[in-house]
Amino acid sequence: MKFMKFAAAAATSLVLLANAAQAAEEKPVVGLIMKSLANEFFQNMLEGAKAHEAMRGDYELRAVGMQNETDFESQINAVENFITQGVDAIVVAPADSRAMVRPLKKAMQAGIVVVNFDVALDEEVKQQQGVELAFVGPDNRGGAKMAGDVLGEKLGKDGKVVIIEGNPGADNGIQRALGFEDSVKQYELNLIESRTAHWETEEANTVFSNMLTAHPDIQGVMAANDSMAIGVVKALESAGRDDILVVGFDNIDAVGPMIEDGRMLATVDQFGQDMAANAIDMALEVVRGGPELEGWVKTPIKLVVAE
Amino acid sequence: MTTQTSGDVAQEPRRVTLRSVLNNAGIGLALLALILFFAVFTEHFLTPNNITNILTQITINLILAVGMTFVILIGGIDLSVGSVMAFAAVVAGKAITLPGFGPVEAIALAIVAATLIGVLCGMFNGVISAYWSLPSFIITLGMLNIARGAALHVSDAQTIYSFPLAFEDFGSAMIYGVPVVFMVAVVLVLIAWFILNFTVFGRLLYGIGNNEEAVRLAGHSVYWYKVAAFTICGLTAGIAAVVYMARLNISSPIAGIGFELNAIAAVIIGGTSLSGGRGSVIGTLLGAFIIGVLANGLILIGLSDFMRQMITGVVIIIAVVLDYYRAKYTAS
Structure with missing residues (x-):
């Protein structure tokens, strides 16, 4: 009881102090x-x-x-x-x-x-x-298109690509997927499949491994964020494929080394x-x-x- | 009187084991049917590469589900395993990237850290829920939040990366096309199978699930057995964290969201009763396979994400309904 009273008094004086400071x-x-x-x-x-x-x-x-x-x-x-x-x-x-x-x-x-x-x-x-x-x-759609264009430039017409999407319904995820699709149109790429991995590394790893099994001729991957791109890169490593290009989005620290050694082709920094x-x-x-x-x-x- | 009750309790699991052979045959047939279906309707399903993929993909869920089996057998549930896995992975990620250690020391440190975190979280769940006889549903829901918050706090919400190469090699190592991490999971299944069937401890867990009061009257400390079951579940979450790190070479504080539900699904599809006392870890192995094969096959078939989610839900419900009839049939 005593403690409660003390606490209440302390809280009141804190609020008063804060108000005083603000007013000043x-x-x-x-x-x-x-x-x-x-x-x-x-x-x-x-x-x-x-x-x-x-x-x-x-x-x-x-x-x-x-x-x-x-x-x-x-x-x-x-x-x-x-x-x-x-x-x-x-x-x-x-x-x-x-x-x-x-x-x-x-x-x-x-x-x-x-x-x-x-x-x-x-x-x-x-x-x-x-x-x-x-x-x-930032222009999420435009940013995704910048990354997608790098991929389109490398692959050229009819390059076979897949998109790994963010959470279904998330606005930035939708904009990025649209941006990737813009690149697909401009470079006349062949978009085989587009699936969500809910922004998450492990799920992207699993989902992409299975997509690769279904379509071994995939040439490029566009991931709506870097966490998922990391999962894709790990899947490519365990499948022993180094001929597939990956682009991501966000430029998180963990992808720095991957961009440098070529495991990832590009990502986009929006200076969060x-x-x-x-x-x-x-x-x-x-x-x-x-x-x-x-x-x-x-x-x-x-x-x-x-x- | 006391010894007689004790004898009854010990007797019970042996009969259950015999039944569970029949039960498992049913689940095995369901799995076989799924495999046949995908083998016929997709081109790549039965290729060696895809089988390797499936084994890799079910490993984490299988490891979590083994621990979950212990908890569900005593009539409990553990909703915290996904979060505890993330917490363990993040702490181990911090440990493995500490400067000044050689790769071997760093990896050993990470494994110790991950399992320790798992064991401590599991023990906490067990002690709190057993000491006050509180529903484990709500205690582990609390732990789900504690561990997730701790994972985010420790990591500052950043992905931890650049682990020793040897660790990555372990994560992707194969022997005759079988991933080493999957072998680890199978060894855990075998150990769990042995414990549950051939030790007094294991039989008493079945006994607690069937009739806690009888076990208590037989003079056993139900409290410690319950704590042990939750601790084992926490331990498997820690081991799953190590596998996660080795496989992806990162530690993410948002890893494992919803993994608890997949683990529970594997246990239930595997024929273990949610009310405890009945089931087997071999069933859990088959349950994990069913979930993994379904997730893999539905993508190979080219089904959309949303349809995939719906079908997975339908399969879980079918499994539980089948379990109802199985229980009725074997009881009569």
Whole structure:
């Protein structure tokens, strides 16, 4: 009992202290909503945002992630909590491009600056709800096409390729698969099969081994992320095939050596670490009275191949 | 009186073993039918390379399912094995990439780390659920989250890579086309089979699943047997982690999501009863084969991902319904 009282008192004084500090400095508060922090990509993004907060020092960052990629209810809750807390800006990577439109509209009506990054909200739903909101982010489709084009260039017309997709329904996964298909069309490749491996190495290893058995004449593989590309590379090694080209996406550390020694042909870096930080910069501009963002503010992507 | 009860308990498994031979014949026939189907309808199914592939692909599930069999036999369940595998793999991944060790020391360190993590997590599940007689379903659901969180925390959500070459060689080694990692799994099956059929400990596990009170009245400490069953399950998760690392040459903190369900499916398809006391690890071996053959064959046939998922679900339900009739038939 005594302990509880003490804890309550301590908590109250902490809150008071925090409020006092806030009032004294009047730093704008930015709420950052990301997807699964179990994903390397968002973990790096969070690190980047924290470093950015420390470097700029003129705003306060409150970051929220989710348990897994499909748990978008917790994102909606996070938006509502930020509205209650009265943050100045919300910077959000939506887990679902449709479900997030309505809660974000509420935030905008509450006078909060909202910046949508990483995955674009659905245009149709935005129109339906009468929401005008710019998108700051990379062109997943264009990026995938860059990697796919490298493969197309090497294989030429009628090259036999397969696609390893991300989670069915995940927007970035869909965009990347579309980008790969763009390359297939442009280089007149022969797309044999397209299957999901849920972004995961072991599943990609299994699924691709079986695809290779069914189609031993596969010449190229386009994986929607690098974790899956690693699984494909391992499958090729155990099958003793070094004649099949692999491209990936994300440029995670683990594929660095594979690009260098040629086990992978290319991957795409969309500078995830800077992505949240850039979006926060833009949000703060608007908070300080800068012009509203419009349309699609594209963030840099880079093709990574062996040097 | 006491000795008589004890005799009954010990007697029970022997009859079950005899029945399970008949049961396994049924599962074996189902597997044979699947194999024939895919052999006829696909071009590459029965090629040596594809058989090697299937053996590699079922290894991890088989190892997890062997441990799961112990837990399900005592009427429990372990939902944490996928997460525990990831946690063990990540800690072992950290250990194996420590600077300043030769490849042999690093690999030994990794194996010790992975099995230790597995054993500790399993023991925790067992102690908590047995001491307070709590449903293992909910305790291991808790462990599922603890271990997954720990895996992400330890690794900072990053994939750990660049392991010693010798480790990779072990992961892809074959003897006459049979992957060495699969042989490891088969050895585990044989050890489990021996323990469950020919040791007092194994028979008492069946006894606990059938009638826990009888075993207690016979003067045995049910508590320690339960803890042991969960610890064995954790140990197999640790061993699966080592195989995962050797096969893919990375440790991923998001590895093994949903693996617990595949392991449970293998055990149940293999004819072990979810309510405990009945089943065999040989059935589990066949169950793992059915799942693996199905996953492989349906891709070779060219079925879409979504159809594949649906058919796998249907097969699990059919297996459980068959199990109902099998139980009814053998009981009468």
